[in-house]
Amino acid sequence: MSRNLQSSASSQSWKLSPSKVPTSDPDAEATLPEQVRSVFRLLTNPVVxxxxxxxxxxxxxxxxxxxxLTLSPVPLVSFNIATPSRTLEALMASREFNIHVLAGDASGAAVADHFTRGNTDGVFDTIQGATYTVGEPVPGSAPLIRGQGILRVLRCTLLRDGNTDGLVRVGDHVIVVGKVDEMIPVTKVKEFGLAYADRKYRLVGGVVDEE
Known part of the structure; x- marks a missing residue:
């Protein structure tokens, strides 16, 4: 099933701003969790x-x-999800999921922000300038989002290792380990993916080379 989607939010709502000094400043008087949180705000993470x-x-x-995690003998990826989570429930039930690598620009930020708003019914009906597909390549498989802001898609299944079965519960989170079955190129555009640090979406910046 394929649908054309509309949205009140678009990439025009996002703009590129100059990089600033990090706002995070670990305070020795803060609690240890707050100190650790402030440290991790200094690190850049991929957004998918x-x-x-x-x-x-x-x-x-x-x-x-x-x-x-590894590329050999088969590519394995990992991420963690806080519980409870409807996406995690769907992933555990179907054992299939798609990872969408986002463009490091305003269009990627717009799509990323859209799916931070929770899994309310109809959330797929309001994606700007994209088409989502349910049932490809196998009926009942994970949704595949195509359109502006999507660079690549990794089609994955939960790892069956006999011990954890691809799921490791740690506190109020679940670590997910998946096997990559296919890489789907959505666009031929060559650019780096969207990043996140210090509570802001970011682009990959300059290169530090050895002289």
Whole structure:
């Protein structure tokens, strides 16, 4: 099933601003969790969208914990999700999910921000300038978002390792380990993906080379 989507939010709502000094300043008098939080705000993380389907209902969420675990013998990826989560429930039920790598520009930021608003019914009906597909390549598979702001999509399944079955519960989070089954190129545009640091979406900046 494929649908054309409209939205009241668009990439025109986002603009590129000059980089500023980080606002995060670890305070020795703050609690340890607050100190650690302020430290991690100094680090840049990738921004992706994870989609899954449960009983025909598409789910999605924006996340910044996505990372590669290994490429051999098969590519494995990992991320964590706070519980409770409808996207996690869909992922656990279907054991399939898609990771959407976002463009490092205003269009990528607009799509990322859209899916930070929760999994209310109809959240897929208001994506600016994109088309989402449910049921490709296999009926009932995870939603595939195509359009402005999406660079690549990794089609994944939960890792079956006999021990954790691809899911590790740690406190109020679940660490997800997935096997990459396919890379789907959405656009031929060559640019870096969207990043996040100090509570702001960011672009990849300059290069530090050895002289």
């Amino acid at each position: 969208i994870c989609t899954a389907t449960h009983e025909g209902v598409p789910r999605a969420m924006t996340m910044s914990s996505f990372t590669s």
